[in-house]
Amino acid sequence: MPTRTGHLLTGFPGILVGMRADRLMAILLLLQRREQVTAVEVARELEISERTARRDLDALAMAGVPVYSLQGRGGGWRLMGGARTDLSGLTASEARALFLVAGPASAATPAVKAALRKLVRALPEPFRVQAEAAASSLVTDPQRWGSGPVEHRPPRFLDELQDAVIRGIQVRLGYVDGRGAETARTVHPLGIVAKGSSWYLVACTDAGLRTFRVDRVSSADRTGDPVHRPADFDLAASWREIADEVERRRTPLEAQALCVPDAIGPLRMALGDRLVVGTVTADGRNEVVIRGYDEYTLAVEVAGYIAWLQVTGPAGVREKLASIGRALTERYG
Incomplete structure (x- = not known):
């Protein structure tokens, strides 16, 4: 039987990327339900190639999940402890790392998250509370603040x-x-x-x-x-x-404007939550509020939408737009 290598808490983040998290969790659930699985069976069940199935099974073992392979005729992959294991081979930190995948920050599908929440009931009692806590301990917010440098290494503590x-x-x-x-x-x-x-x-x-x-x-x-x-x-x-x-606090300025309906989508893509869409006016346009850092920065942001957007206030933003327009006319005629 191969020796377990790695540590799930440190091994999982490098493995669970996008849909791959779904596959790895689905394989673990298959191992829970069955006495033994082969790479061929995993490939057929998950509709992936046999090569991908073998790679994912190896990845589970390398991440520290207690799975092992049996070689030769009738071989396959098993969980340590048997088909109905209670996962008692997991350490507390490994159990916590496993159930991070079930939390709101996970890339796993709702079905996989639901299956993991059921699987937590099979954990030994000492691990269960911490595993459940892990599922709600992390939130991912993909939007960055500002345009500062991107740091890819996790911080020290x-x-x-x-x-x-x-x-x-x-x-x-x-x-x-x-x-x-x-x-x-x-x-x-x-x-x-x-x-x-x-x-x-x-x-x-x-x-x-x-x-x-x-x-x-x-x-x-x-x-x-x-x-x-x-x-x-x-x-x-x-x-x-x-x-x-x-x-x-970062965008304390609010500008009011009227916007044609067709431009709401592009504006929302550009401004995100800084755009608030209000009521429809008598001429069919939407009243909108746009938050920005200062008058000039906000004027620059909306200048490209001026054919669809009429800024009504404050006066400082309108003056900055006029100044930008004069500068463009002088340079480009």
Whole structure:
């Protein structure tokens, strides 16, 4: 029997990409239901090539999932412990990593997520609470803030902080703010958010709910004391409120305009949540509100839509549009 290699907590992120997460979880569920499967059977069941099935089975083993292959006639792949295993071969951290795939940030399909939530009931009792916590510990927000550099490497203390979230343990946090000042405080970790290529810790503090950029964390020491988690706390909902507030601070200016219906779609693609569509006027146009950083930046953003968009205020944005128009006319006639 081959020796288990790797660690699921560190091995899974490099493997679970897009639809592949679905396939790997589906294979695991097949192994749960059956005594043994072959690569041919997996390929037929999932409608993939036999080569892909073999690669995915190998990937599960390399990620640390307790599966092994039997060679020769009548061989195949099995879960350690047999077909009706309770997955007791998983360590606590491996069980948590497995059920991260079932959370709202997962790329898995709803059917796979539902199957994983059922599968959690088969976990040994000591792992079950943490596995369920893992499913709600992470939120992914694909939109980046601004146009800063993209950092692909996970920040130093990400694993420690996510582990504290899942275990429900307070952390003594060292943190460097945007001005370079370092402070230390005890926080109650509630969730991790991946925002574009940046990572954030959402935590309760003496001052209320706060967010911390994980790449600014200078130390993270677990205290052993339990987290006091608000009974109605929902990470995804809380992050939406936080992100909306940050966006309002980043784009404090509001401009009013009238827009023809055909331009609403392109404008929404360009501006996202900064575009708010209102009522329809008597001439068939929509009243809209557009948020921006300042008058000139906002005028530049909407200048290309001027054939479909009539900015009605504030006066400063209209003046900047007129200035841009004069500059274009002078240069291009």
